[in-house]
Amino acid sequence: MKEFGYQRVYDVADAVAVLDGDPEARFLGGGTNLVDLMKAGVERPGLLIDVRHLPLDRIEVTGDGGLRIGATVTNSDLAAHPEVRRRYPALAQAVLAGASGQLRNMATVGGNLLQRTRCGYFTDVARPCNKRLPGSGCPAITGEHRNHAILGASTACVAVHPSDMAVTLAAFDAVIGYETADGAGELALRDFYLPVGDTPHLETALPPGALITGVTLPPAPVAAVSRYRKVRERASYAFGIGSVAAALTVRDGVVADVRLAFGAVASRPWRAAEAERVLTGGPATAEAFAAAADTELAAARPLPDNGYKVTLMRNLVVAVLTELAEEAGR
Ligand SMILES: Cc1cc2nc3c(=O)[nH]c(=O)nc-3n(C[C@H](O)[C@H](O)[C@H](O)COP(=O)(O)OP(=O)(O)OC[C@H]3O[C@@H](n4cnc5c(N)ncnc54)[C@H](O)[C@@H]3O)c2cc1C
Ligand code: SF4
Incomplete structure (x- = not known):
């Protein structure tokens, strides 16, 4: 070292x-x-x-009913905060679904957003990898890719983003605050992570030298009935192979509002905007949930060994939305 x-x-x-x-x-x-x-x-x-001694370790309710979360808030404190659990339960669940208690005690919000992929070729410096060494190739495409991307990947890189927390932040339209030598700025989470394209080494739109200062969640009444469900190869202490963050409001059997984002299937948290569009105003039934999942997953381009993720994600969407519809009806 x-x-x-x-x-x-x-x-x-x-x-x-x-x-x-x-x-x-x-x-x-x-x-x-x-x-x-x-x-x-x-x-x-x-x-x-x-940066852990910076005054960025607070979680505050904003005047409009959203939340402002400092960049050095630990994952443990984020998951335990009563306003997070009450207003955005899926966020607390996503954080608790990640890593272990000891790791969550150390890990911060800023670091969680910027953690790197777990692709085994990326962490093995003896192997080529376009993300680590641009232009060197992507051995995962013809090699080990069971846990890799089915959505939004490219011929340069098929790795997935590992963060659970960021998937829920994507569902709730989070905004990332940062500071540079030139002043403060903000990026909506949908613009924060760059599409992979042919530059997988460029992962975010943060300006060079930027310090992440915090995350703002706009008010989202729909988020009060929300859930994060993660599928992994072991029951704990493992990264996801597919996950869903969802929130649902149902009125008279009709979907009044819905949020849906996928994790562990793309190079960035995947907001399922097509599925949300198809669902909104329609019936809150398992058939409609399955049809919406199919609409979103029509864009999937699985590799030979990760086609199982298409079925897995469809089943996850139906299961989670069905549970939320029941909860919303109680
Ligand atoms: C065994 C293991 C299992 C794990 N399982 C999961 C899992 O299931 N799900 C999951 O989501 N995560 C998982 N993780 C990853 C873990 O969540 C991340 O390592 C953690 O969130 C990173 O936070 P950190 O504060 O330690 O970041 P660091 O390691 O300190 O930093 C990560 C990156 O962020 C940068 N950085 C840190 N803070 C800032 C800031 N404020 N502004 C700008 N840049 C900054 C650093 O320079 C670095 O590039 C796991 C990790 C381990 C080791
Ligand atoms: S999938 Fe991405 S991170 Fe993995 S080897 Fe290919 S270029 Fe590198």
Whole structure:
């Protein structure tokens, strides 16, 4: 592992200035992903700027009834917060579906958003990988890709984004706040993660040197009846092979509002906008849920070994929306 420096920062402006002045510096949240990648030789920073002592560790209800979540809030604190559990239960469930208690105690919101893919070729520096080394190739396409993307992938990369939390943030139209040496900015989550295209190494639209300062969730009454369901190969401590974040409002048997996003099937959290469009104003029945899932999944382009994800996602959508429809009717 390359030798590196370590510096704590206590002020957002300082954090940004230190990074701006050192091209080899990287922000350090909980370190649960970055340090692993350093050990593997994938990341080789010269300086780690520890952001955990910045005053960004609060969760506040906004004036309009949304939530503002600081970037250094730990995953454990996020999942336990009463307003998160009451207003956006799927968000708390998604966070609790990830990693382990110890990891969630360390991991931060900012680091969770920027965690890298778990594709085994990406973390093996002896193998080519377009995401790690642009232009070197993508061995996953003809190799091990059971857990890889079925939606929105490209011939350059078929990896999936690993975050559970980000899937729920996509369903609820989160906005990511950041700070750079040039000032503050915001990105809607739908624009935050870039489509993979032929540049899989470019993952987000964050400007260079940006410090994530927080996430704002706009008010969403529909989110009060919401759920995150994740399928994984082990019952705990495993990344998803498919997941759904969903929220549903039903009036007189008709879908009045619906939110749907998929995880572990694309290079970024996948907002199922086509399915939402088909469902809205229609009957809240299992048949309608299945038809909506089929509409969304018509865009799926599975590889030889991951076609099972199409069926898995269809079944997940029907199961989760059916449960929410029952809950909404109670
Ligand atoms: C065994 C294991 C199992 C896991 N299982 C799951 C799972 O099932 N689901 C899931 O979603 N996740 C899972 N994770 C991943 C875990 O959630 C992430 O490692 C964690 O969320 C990253 O947060 P962190 O604060 O530790 O980030 P770090 O490792 O500190 O940083 C990650 C990246 O974010 C950057 N960064 C950090 N904070 C900021 C900031 N404020 N502004 C700008 N850049 C920043 C860093 O420079 C780095 O590039 C697992 C991890 C492990 C090790
Ligand atoms: S799928 Fe993406 S991350 Fe995995 S080997 Fe191919 S280019 Fe690299």
